[in-house]
Amino acid sequence: MRSALLAFLFSLATAVNAQGQYETYTGWAVPTDPVLPVEESHPQLWFGTDDLDALRAKWHDPTYADVRGRVQADINRYRSRSPEATDPGDRSQMAKALAFAWIVDDDIVARVKGYQALLLAYENVPREATSDAFSGEYDEIYRATWLQNFCAAYDWLHGVLSPEDDATIRAALAEETALLADNMVSGVRYAPRPHNHRSKPAYAVGTAALTLSDHPDAAEWLTLALKQLNTTTRYQFSADGVYREGSHYWLYNFVNGIPFLWQYREAGQDLFPAYQPTFEWPVQVRTGRGWMPALEDGFPKPAPTHMVAAAYADAPTALHSAAPLGEILQWNWATTEFFTDNYTGATNDVVWSVDEFLTMDLSIPATAPDASPTQRLESGQVVFRSDWDAGDPGTRRLLFHGVASADNHDHPDLLSYTLDAENTPLAVDAGYGPDGFSDDRRDWYLSAQAHNVVTVNGFPVRDVSTGQNEGPEQTAFLDGAAFDVAEMWAPNNGVRGGATVRRGIAFLDDERFAVYDHVEAGEAASLQVHVHGRGVPARDGQTFTWTAPADAVGEGGRLHASFVADGPLLFDATDGWTSFYFDREEAQQSVVARRNADAATVLHTLSATPASGAAPAVTDRTDGDLVSAELATGTGAWHLATQRDPALRTADRVTTDAPFAAVGRDGDAVTRWGTVRATDLRWDGTPLVEASRPLTLSADLRDPSRQMLAVAPFEGEATVTLQLLPATAIAESVTLDGAALDVETLGDGRVRFTLPEAGTVVVDTDLEVSDEASPETGGLRLGAAPNPSAGAVRLSLDLPAAGPVHVAVYDVLGRRLATLADGPLAAGRHALVWDGRAASGPVAPGLYVAVAEAGDLRSVTRLVRL
Structure with missing residues (x-):
């Protein structure tokens, strides 16, 4: 009695707090006016009759041999089994797999057994609205997948069903749909909160409404599904696509979500634009092996972005300057490594191979992000x-x-x-x-x-x-x-x-x-x-x-x-x-x-x-309240400093009022530094930067001819005094995102300018890379322009004599990224172009090295990617 009372009180509290808790996050919602097929005909769920020839051609296309092999394995798994001896979960997979074998391959045995499995769809499955009917092996999240499986099987076998069997199966599907719909947030209320236990059956109810579109309750079912899906997308997802329950449940959600999105698009309503951020998110957070992170109740998971790539074949994305999102999603999947084939978390209920086959489009190229x-x-x-x-x-x-x-x-x-x-x-x-x-x-x-x-x-x-x-x-x-x-x-x-x-x-x-x-x-x-x-x-x-x-x-x-x-x-x-x-x-x-x-x-x-590998040397340089460490690098060190209550303090060689600052040196020369909310950063007592208000900055001084300062957003305007390095540098121009700034030259390499907003400051100096041959190069010269650059770099190669020449671009670790020339060239000047890419795709912003070698001669130039 006490537990029942507590459950009742909890339900009241949930209802009272629902508005505040579940509708105040940043997620999204889609229109809830139902869009059903103009008239019910079959097949109509994933594809229509006019698409059958193309589907069957795809089935026999060797390009899709891998996924076809997985589908065939699922078909073979059920083709020899008895529908009567198969439990409900497996029976739904049996019906779907064998119905698919029939529609793409005219497999008579598959048709017969798929038909039988569909007739037995809900035998021995609870049909009453009780809490036990939505628990254990009959949990609503399992029932949701079963319903989608049976709907697909009905859609594909409809043409061979007798009128009597059609009525029987249709009634069973409608009964299950009503059971899930009527008890989701009312009745038994098996999904009192907007989580997977609501979204998965909601996607399934939507699928059933599209399948049984002539049913008198179809519009009501679809409206309910869309409204309940909106409660989950408002609460579980952020506006920029993060799924708060982690990667495992992101994927578990879309085991039902991806099929419904495609099916609703087939019916005439495209929800993919609203869902775009959450399909970009797995790319944004992916590891080098393509996994989403193990956060919350989650495992590292692959994201089947290839299954939605075709929906975004023309969609612009911030992940690439020119390529559509579909190509990025294709790349994401193509470059994912697997440690298990059973990655969905729902393999015991879903025929995932069929969904993959239906949604994959291998004509979409795989393009890596260039953001x-x-x-x-x-x-x-x-x-x-x-x-x-x-x-x-x-x-x-x-x-x-x-x-x-x-x-x-x-x-x-x-x-x-x-x-x-x-x-x-x-x-x-x-x-x-x-x-x-x-x-x-x-x-x-x-x-x-x-x-x-x-x-x-x-x-x-x-x-x-x-x-x-x-x-x-x-x-x-x-x-x-x-x-x-x-x-x-x-x-x-x-x-x-x-x-x-x-x-x-x-x-x-x-x-x-x-x-x-x-x-x-x-x-x-x-x-x-x-x-x-x-x-x-x-x-x-x-x-x-x-x-x-x-x-x-x-x-x-x-x-x-x-x-x-x-x-x-x-x-x-x-x-x-x-x-x-x-x-x-x-x-x-x-x-x-x-x-x-x-x-x-x-x-x-x-x-x-x-x-x-050995640990890099880390030396404690803390002095009082300014916590500091010297972190050794291959060419020098980073000097790090942090403090809780910002004041101008010194630890070893760094003086700053920043909550955090870092100074990087190569040898003993400072070549880069960064600050968080600093007005003052000094190295060995020499000011590197002074600002009229606290600024978060990053300086790259490794190319003395073009020294760069990245500035994070701030309020108002800020006057900045910047130390160029070496101090002999003379500023010839200062720009903010390409727009010229008024600059005051203070001497000893110091310049002062006023920033109206955040952006990238570029200081071009008189310290240009010389085009004159040095004794070491023997007349072999390699120049580059523009440098730094975010686009293609033009390299000029002056060759003193004809002969074999090798020109390549390397990263700072000495790994070759691109070969620009490798063979005999005539004496004189040659034009080469590096597009900023390695074999694996665009390189990241940073420092790179171009090396030209001709016999015993060698010329090197540094390239800075923005």
């Missing part, structure tokens, strides 16, 4: 990525997660991150647990300690608002040439008086990461920073190294994390687990860096190397 590899989503995720290269061990990718929490598959992981490099997950999230909700380690997977987060007395940060739907505040973001940064802030109520956490992550040289945490509490507390690698870390002072194995989920590699802070750190180890899939769990040990205080500033660096 910046670093992607920011306003709803709370930032992806730092070195490049879009697929399967390249050199790719570095970190996802910084700050999406508002939901109320179902939610983990305490705000401000967490995951890091992938060396084609391997290195800094990992806990994942779902191999047995999902039934996992005996569920408490671990749902704990804050299972994520790369900051805790106060064991409590994680929360949404900014007192309720939900307002995630951490994004307080800084900048995508620069050698310095990217994002910063977020959120409250933590784990201590009396409350606490706050400000976390920022900087991406340095597209290779290493610096994570700074500013924690302030109302009283002394245990302030902890958690970092999770794979396996058990080896410790060297305040540096920890995890070695990930080469296995199904990665090629193996190492994660190195080094810590510094504004006081003594205590280090603890926590045993836990990482779940990569239902059958793939591994033990791991996290490192917990702890301070017992009422406030703390903690900085840790993250570096990835191959499995045999």
